[in-house]
Amino acid sequence: MEPLQRIACDWCGGQSPTGATSCVTCGAPLNVENLVSDSGWREAPRLRDMSEVKFGSSVCQVEGEIVPVAEITLGGNDAIFFEHHVLLWKDDSVRMDVMPLQGGIKRALAGMPFVVSIASGQGRVAFSRDASGELVVLPLHPGMEMDVREHAFLLCSHSINYSYTRIKGLRNILFGGQGMFMDRFVAQSAPGLLILHGYGNVFERRLAAGESVILEPGGFLYKDASVTMNIETQKLTTGFFGGVGMNLARMTGPGRLGIQSMYHHHHTD
Amino acid sequence: MPMPPTPATTDASRYRCPWCGHASDAGSSSCPRCGAPVDVRMAASDSGWAQLPAIKDMARIQFGQSFCQIEGNYVPVADFKLDGGDGVYFTHHLLLWKDEQVQISTMPLAKGWKRLFAGLPLIMTQARGPGRIAFSKDSPGELIALPLDAGQSVDVREHVFMIATSQVAYDWFQTGIWFATMGDKSSETHYPIGTFMDRFTAGQAPGLLLLHGNGNVFVRNLQPGQTIAIKPTSLLFKDPTVSMNLHLENPGGAYGTYQSWGRWGNRYVWLHLRGPGRVAIQSHFEHMEDPGSPIVNTEPRTTTRQW
Numbered sequence: 001m002e003p004l005q006r007i008a009c010d011w012c013g014g015q016s017p018t019g020a021t022s023c024v025t026c027g028a029p030l031n032v033e034n035l036v037s038d039s040g041w042r043e044a045p046r047l048r049d050m051s052e053v054k055f056g057s058s059v060c061q062v063e064g065e066i067v068p069v070a071e072i073t074l075g076g077n078d079a080i081f082f083e084h085h086v087l088l089w090k091d092d093s094v095r096m097d098v099m100p101l102q103g104g105i106k107r108a109l110a111g112m113p114f115v116v117s118i119a120s121g122q123g124r125v126a127f128s129r130d131a132s133g134e135l136v137v138l139p140l141h142p143g144m145e146m147d148v149r150e151h152a153f154l155l156c157s158h159s160i161n162y163s164y165t166r167i168k169g170l171r172n173i174l175f176g177g178q179g180m181f182m183d184r185f186v187a188q189s190a191p192g193l194l195i196l197h198g199y200g201n202v203f204e205r206r207l208a209a210g211e212s213v214i215l216e217p218g219g220f221l222y223k224d225a226s227v228t229m230n231i232e233t234q235k236l237t238t239g240f241f242g243g244v245g246m247n248l249a250r251m252t253g254p255g256r257l258g259i260q261s262m263y264h265h266h267h268t269d
Numbered sequence: 270m271p272m273p274p275t276p277a278t279t280d281a282s283r284y285r286c287p288w289c290g291h292a293s294d295a296g297s298s299s300c301p302r303c304g305a306p307v308d309v310r311m312a313a314s315d316s317g318w319a320q321l322p323a324i325k326d327m328a329r330i331q332f333g334q335s336f337c338q339i340e341g342n343y344v345p346v347a348d349f350k351l352d353g354g355d356g357v358y359f360t361h362h363l364l365l366w367k368d369e370q371v372q373i374s375t376m377p378l379a380k381g382w383k384r385l386f387a388g389l390p391l392i393m394t395q396a397r398g399p400g401r402i403a404f405s406k407d408s409p410g411e412l413i414a415l416p417l418d419a420g421q422s423v424d425v426r427e428h429v430f431m432i433a434t435s436q437v438a439y440d441w442f443q444t445g446i447w448f449a450t451m452g453d454k455s456s457e458t459h460y461p462i463g464t465f466m467d468r469f470t471a472g473q474a475p476g477l478l479l480l481h482g483n484g485n486v487f488v489r490n491l492q493p494g495q496t497i498a499i500k501p502t503s504l505l506f507k508d509p510t511v512s513m514n515l516h517l518e519n520p521g522g523a524y525g526t527y528q529s530w531g532r533w534g535n536r537y538v539w540l541h542l543r544g545p546g547r548v549a550i551q552s553h554f555e556h557m558e559d560p561g562s563p564i565v566n567t568e569p570r571t572t573t574r575q576w
Contacts, residue, residue, distance in 0.1 A: 049320065050312050063314050066343075066409050067484025067553040071314055084537065085557075089499040089550065091316075096537060096576050098520040115535075117520060124316045128552040132409045132484065 026137040027051040044202035055193040071126040079120035079158040091123035129197040136196040140187035145225035160192035200262025207253025218263035224255030299328035303414040321486040345412040346405040351398025356435040358395040371400035406481040413480040417471035427463040437476035449566040461501035484553025491544025498539035503554040508546030514570035516541035521576030534561035
């Protein structure tokens with residue numbers, strides 16, 4: 001009989017059997033103290049090499065620590081979706097399909113993918129991105145909604161609903177550093193798994209209701225849908241010729257906010 | 270022939286390095302032939318890719334009477350202490366620093382014009398001891414030390430090579446991996462893994478080859494007839510026994526015939542590899558050129574799959 005004691009994961013809230021060294025839902029090490037800065041930013045859990053995460057009948061194994069690889073063993077009727085250019089390798093048996101998205105023309109004009117690929121069937125398929133960084137494993141429970149910087153998602157399980165949200169306000173679009181849209185992932189009736197790739201290191205902070213923080217827009221990685229984002233211009237005057245404006249994002253809680261430390265703009269095709 | 274992952278034998282008298290497969294010294298902290306940590310358990314994924322054992326900071330590799338020390342583990346530096354009779358050759362832009370007494374000269378290559386047109390380095394630079402000389406590449410990743418037995422060869426994708434000892438002969442061959450698309454006015458030919466591939470062969474004596482992989486490096490040993498599809502630009506090296514061909518897949522589903530406009534031609538371009546032999550990939554791959562326009566011709570061994 002299975003013992004009743006379980007270990008709760010501080011990162012995702014999932015429960016793992018006692019004796020587990022990493023969370024079965026998100027892969028976060030369970031026997032490592034959380035690293036939280038004095039200002040309240042928590043480092044995303046550094047996944048141990050070869051950590052495994054289970055979702056549905058499938059398993060995701062994370063390999064490497066410079067440019068980590070997410071390797072999926074698809075089981076049952078599970079499927080995952082992703083942008084096609086993040087594929088690293090696959091077994092011959094893994095089936096490939098495409099899933100066109102609504103509002104495709106708008107998305108295409110905005111430089112976002114409007115066809116995402118789906119991998120299904122029995123077999124293995126692996127993904128990685130084109131820069132050093134960290135994988136962020138975000139298990140989504142029914143009712144959760146996450147907004148993610150465009151092109152930051154590596155893969156997502158098929159039970160999650162994928163759409164996008166238009167960034168409101170011309171100022172936010174022009175100066176927000178991430179274009180017109182953000183990806184939105186919604187877990188409706190079933191839980192699912194979302195894996196992001198953050199450039200450099202990834203930090204998360206939980207904002208209380210009404211609490212806000214000012215952020216370099218290029219550093220934004222993900223947020224709960226309840227967190228709002230507004231661009232504010234900071235005037236930098238030199239005393240001569242009026243000075244320059246600097247655009248920063250005000251993020252207001254309640255909810256989680258994730259940032260990346262290497263915030264160059266990376267073009268993807 | 271090195272065949273990772275092989276469990277390390279821990280008996281000090283007959284310790285065998287799991288990475289390079291050679292009898293090694295269990296008393297030291299790293300293998301003197303390839304720098305892999307001693308007694309490391311090769312971390313292999315469930316699917317059979319073994320992760321390159323990260324060379325410990327300051328590990329020493331010996332070749333001839335010379336040493337190479339690997340420093341740093343983010344953008345590692347290969348720091349050579351060359352003995353009087355030993356030499357290495359390298360592509361010139363990887364040189365980080367050197368002692369004044371180290372002699373540098375060019376090693377002209379045959380078939381230079383063809384290389385020039387293919388974008389390969391026309392001139393290799395060689396350094397002769399005694400003295401110290403160090404090399405690094407401009408991106409975070411891992412150094413791969415490949416000791417080559419006498420007569421052993423390895424095929425390396427272009428621009429991956431860093432340094433080889435003078436016992437290793439250098440040649441190249443055409444990859445034969447290409448496809449042609451219809452451009453605005455004429456057809457364009459694309460080479461997903463480049464036009465040429467380097468081949469390094471140890472002559473009468475064993476030699477050492479150092480490569481640089483961007484991101485993390487994974488190796489697997491394909492059984493005879495076993496196949497795998499990889500992103501072409503992730504390939505690092507392979508044994509000459511591993512054959513390659515272009516593999517094109519078209520997605521299926523309700524929208525299988527749907528042609529997206531933009532820069533994706535509703536297809537996945539793969540490099541298909543068939544064993545027996547080793548294959549290594551890097552997780553930080555380069556951008557792969559595929560303009561998305563219709564394919565009009567491909568290399569003759571190309572396989573296709575419509576899902």
